[in-house]
Amino acid sequence: xxxxxxxxLTKAERDxxxxxxxxxxxxxxxxxxxxxxxxxxxxxxxxxxxRALKSLEEDINNILQNIWNEQSKKAGAQVDFYLKALKNxxxxxxxxxxxxxxxxxxxxxxxxxxxxxxxxxxxxxIITSYNMAGQATSKILSVPYALxxxxxxxxxxxxxxxxxxxxxxxxxxxxxxxxxxxxxxxLSEGLGHWQTGQFIEDILGGKYPIPAxxxxxxxxxxxxxxxxxxxxxxxxxxxxxxxxxxxxxxxxEYEIIDAGDARVCPVCKAMSGKKFTIQHAxxxxxxxxxAKDPVAIKEVHPWPEQKYxxxxxxxxxxxxxxxxxxxxxxxFFCRCDYVAVSFRQYNRPEPLPVEVxxxxxxxxxxxxxxxxxxxxxxxxxxxxxxGAGKKFVYSDSAGVQYIFKPSISKSGNVYEPFRAQxxxxxxxLAAKIYDPGDYIPVNxxxxxxxxxxxxxxxxxxxxxxxxxxxxxxxxxxxxQMKMIQQEHVLDWAIGxxxxxxGNFIALKDGRVLGVDKEQAFRFLKDPKSTKMSLDYHPNIVxxxxxxxxxxxxxxxxxxxxxxxxxxxxxALQRLEKISDAEYTGMVKPYLDxxxxxxxxxxxxxxxxxxxxxxxxxxIREEFREFYSDLLKLTSGK
Numbered sequence: 001x002x003x004x005x006x007x008x009l010t011k012a013e014r015d016x017x018x019x020x021x022x023x024x025x026x027x028x029x030x031x032x033x034x035x036x037x038x039x040x041x042x043x044x045x046x047x048x049x050x051r052a053l054k055s056l057e058e059d060i061n062n063i064l065q066n067i068w069n070e071q072s073k074k075a076g077a078q079v080d081f082y083l084k085a086l087k088n089x090x091x092x093x094x095x096x097x098x099x100x101x102x103x104x105x106x107x108x109x110x111x112x113x114x115x116x117x118x119x120x121x122x123x124x125x126i127i128t129s130y131n132m133a134g135q136a137t138s139k140i141l142s143v144p145y146a147l148x149x150x151x152x153x154x155x156x157x158x159x160x161x162x163x164x165x166x167x168x169x170x171x172x173x174x175x176x177x178x179x180x181x182x183x184x185x186x187l188s189e190g191l192g193h194w195q196t197g198q199f200i201e202d203i204l205g206g207k208y209p210i211p212a213x214x215x216x217x218x219x220x221x222x223x224x225x226x227x228x229x230x231x232x233x234x235x236x237x238x239x240x241x242x243x244x245x246x247x248x249x250x251x252x253e254y255e256i257i258d259a260g261d262a263r264v265c266p267v268c269k270a271m272s273g274k275k276f277t278i279q280h281a282x283x284x285x286x287x288x289x290x291a292k293d294p295v296a297i298k299e300v301h302p303w304p305e306q307k308y309x310x311x312x313x314x315x316x317x318x319x320x321x322x323x324x325x326x327x328x329x330x331x332f333f334c335r336c337d338y339v340a341v342s343f344r345q346y347n348r349p350e351p352l353p354v355e356v357x358x359x360x361x362x363x364x365x366x367x368x369x370x371x372x373x374x375x376x377x378x379x380x381x382x383x384x385x386x387g388a389g390k391k392f393v394y395s396d397s398a399g400v401q402y403i404f405k406p407s408i409s410k411s412g413n414v415y416e417p418f419r420a421q422x423x424x425x426x427x428x429l430a431a432k433i434y435d436p437g438d439y440i441p442v443n444x445x446x447x448x449x450x451x452x453x454x455x456x457x458x459x460x461x462x463x464x465x466x467x468x469x470x471x472x473x474x475x476x477x478x479x480q481m482k483m484i485q486q487e488h489v490l491d492w493a494i495g496x497x498x499x500x501x502g503n504f505i506a507l508k509d510g511r512v513l514g515v516d517k518e519q520a521f522r523f524l525k526d527p528k529s530t531k532m533s534l535d536y537h538p539n540i541v542x543x544x545x546x547x548x549x550x551x552x553x554x555x556x557x558x559x560x561x562x563x564x565x566x567x568x569x570x571a572l573q574r575l576e577k578i579s580d581a582e583y584t585g586m587v588k589p590y591l592d593x594x595x596x597x598x599x600x601x602x603x604x605x606x607x608x609x610x611x612x613x614x615x616x617x618x619i620r621e622e623f624r625e626f627y628s629d630l631l632k633l634t635s636g637k
Contacts, residue, residue: 049136053234056125056132061230064166067116068109068222075105095179102179106170114167122166123159129234130155133241141249141340146573149565149627153289154240156628157297162233164294169225228332235329239338243281250344251278256328259335266309268336271325275341276317280326287324300324303331368443368455369396372404389518393458401458406447418593419518420444420452425590426494426517427456433489433574440513461508466501466548480512481552482567487514488549489571492623493616494520495529497538500545521590524611530618532626553626557633565627572620580613587612 082101091097117123130151138145246254258264258272287300301324304312312320320326328336369375372394378401381393385403392404407420427442445455463469484504491499491514498519505513523529523538534554537546555561578586591609594600600608 049132052132053129053238056129057230057234060122060125060233061227063120063122064117064226064230065223067113067120068226071108071113071116072222075108078105078108099179102175106175109170109174110167113170114163117166118163123162126158126162126233126237127155129237130158130241133238134245137242137245138248141245141251143245143248144573145245146569147624148244148569149624149631150285150289151241151244152624152628153631154285155237157289158233158237158240161236161294161297162229165229169222231333231335232329235334235336239327239329240285242338243278243285246278246340247282249340251340251342252344253277253340253342254281254338255341256336256338265331266306267304267312267330268334270309270313271320271328271330271336274317274320276321276326276338280317280321281338284321284324284326301327303329368441368457369402369445370443371445372447372455375402389516394455402455403458404445404447404453404455406451406453408451415451416597417452418590418597418599420454421590421593422494422518422520423454423516425587426490426496426520428586429493429575429578430490432578433571434486437511438483438486438513439490440515459505459507459513463506463508466504466506466512467545469506478562478564480510481561481563483512484548484552485563485565485567486571487512489568489575489619489623490514491517491547491549492532493575493619495522495524495612495615496520497523497529497536497547498544499547499549500539501548501551502545504548521608521612524608530615530622532622534630553630557630559634565630568623572623575616575619578616580617583616584609584613 079101082104086097131147134147134151135145253275256271256274256276258268264272284301288297291297291300304325312325317326328334328338330336375394375396378393378395381401382391382403385391385393389410390406390408392406394402394404396402405420405423407417408414409416421444423442424444427439430439431441440456440459442454442456444452447453487499487504491497494517496517496519498516499514503514503516505515507513519539526538528536529538534550534557537550540546552561552563556563587609591600591605591612594608595602595605
């Protein structure tokens with residue numbers, strides 16, 4: 001079992017591999033253990049990792065502090081301008097005017113502050129923290145690191161959450177104080193407009209203590225707020241970033257750990273040592289992702305008051321998980337973490353004695369005949385097959401039936417060998433990314449007239465295509481929807497937009513198989529074909545139904561069906577394992593046929609191949625962006 005094939009192993013196989021490893025990862029201790037007493041195939045230097053996270057935290061803090069200080073100067077100057085304008089207009093300052101001034105600088109200290117933080121790369125550093133945690137966890141647990149849709153959603157939530165609390169600080173903690181100070185210092189204290197503006201700048205920057213009479217209950221000094229926010233956002237990013245790798249590694253239970261120093265608060269001491277199942281983490285994360293806004297996140301994942309530390313100490317994990325405490329953070333500046341302590345165990349039956357058969361050679365041409373010689377033509381058998389192109393049914397001596405499709409235009413008047421090559425490319429790629437039985441093998445053979453065509457087995461027990469057998473009824477199970485979603489990976493890679501319901505067949509055993517990939521790469525020159533969407537439907541001009549993917553994903557967005565968006569990952573990962581050189585080699589016969597038929601000139605050849613390869617190279621990002629947009633539609637955002 002080679003490590004480079006790890007991403008293709010089942011969970012049971014990964015567990016078996018770990019059991020056979022002859023070394024055990026020593027307990028790495030604080031600050032970042034990740035795992036206790038468990039075999040592991042990788043290692044991470046905890047000191048280097050911690051330094052990198054600390055550096056990211058400091059970078060975020062410094063960026064926020066610097067922007068806030070610059071904005072505070074602008075706010076002070078703006079207060080000076082407003083007060084001067086009032087004086088010049090001969091108007092007296094009253095409490096209402098003071099509130100208006102405080103509200104007006106809210107744009108500088110709120111929305112503009114958040115946008116500047118975004119522009120300076122704060123959210124990107126959050127994503128880096130998330131990925132660092134996921135990659136390190138994957139390495140230690142010997143699982144491949146691959147972002148899932150849940151990861152993408154979590155990172156989007158973290159960015160949105162961060163920008164909200166950046167933009168909300170002024171309104172939450174300082175606006176009322178500024179209003180009161182403007183009124184008191186300018187009127188009651190008799191200070192001039194310039195001096196009042198300077199006081200406001202110093203108050204915003206935390207350089208001047210706000211008098212107790214003016215202090216809001218929610219006040220947090222700016223320096224402490226930005227430091228605490230930087231700490232918490234990195235903590236939350238790393239906490240959430242470990243969940244998917246732990247799921248993949250079959251972590252069953254994890255334990256909360258505190259920072260282990262004198263600064264640990266009573267709540268964190270009470271939480272330290274509490275053990276939760278990985279499902280508790282998943283449930284809390286998913287509730288956070290479903291929350292409509294950052295304020296709602298606080299409701300599903302609250303920060304308990306310190307006075308409840310004793311109650312927390314006495315509560316069990318189910319009780320704590322029920323109130324949203326299954327994961328850190330537990331307060332401002334929280335430094336708690338969590339560590340895997342147990343893994344799912346598989347019940348392996350005792351091996352039964354078996355007779356070892358000699359290894360059989362891999363059949364050539366996907367196990368299909370390489371010619372029509374020796375096959376018997378069955379007149380009239382193709383009449384029930386449907387479809388626009390000509391096709392003929394043959395049978396071998398064992399009674400196995402095959403469909404032969406001449407490589408000709410739909411009208412039947414023009415020999416177009418590139419059609420056969422397109423089908424062959426699609427089938428060869430399918431063999432790389434799907435399991436046997438989940439695709440239809442295709443071979444190229446010569447007809448009696450010497451012209452090329454394709455040969456494939458005639459599937460038995462076919463209920464019909466998904467035009468005649470509604471996908472809403474037949475495709476109602478997660479297994480069937482998963483097969484359709486996985487077929488989307490192949491169809492997107494080869495640019496096949498002829499994937500309407502008529503080109504999917506439903507079998508009695510529940511499988512759904514894609515057929516007829518002759519239109520592979522047909523719309524390469526259309527710029528719209530490079531962007532995955534619910535609306536792209538080039539075959540509408542010939543009156544054909546839209547691709548089935550448009551239909552099912554639109555139904556998902558409308559809440560009509562439930563889809564597991566992670567279903568495409570295995571096919572994506574296998575497609576990405578195909579090297580660019582191998583991929584272009586697989587496609588070359590098709591492009592050569594296009595050149596020979598005059599469809600593509602020799603000068604156009606490199607550009608066409610580049611576009612073909614780009615679809616494979618960019619496919620993960622296309623699915624990521626498409627799914628992100630899709631989830632926005634489901635939430636109405």
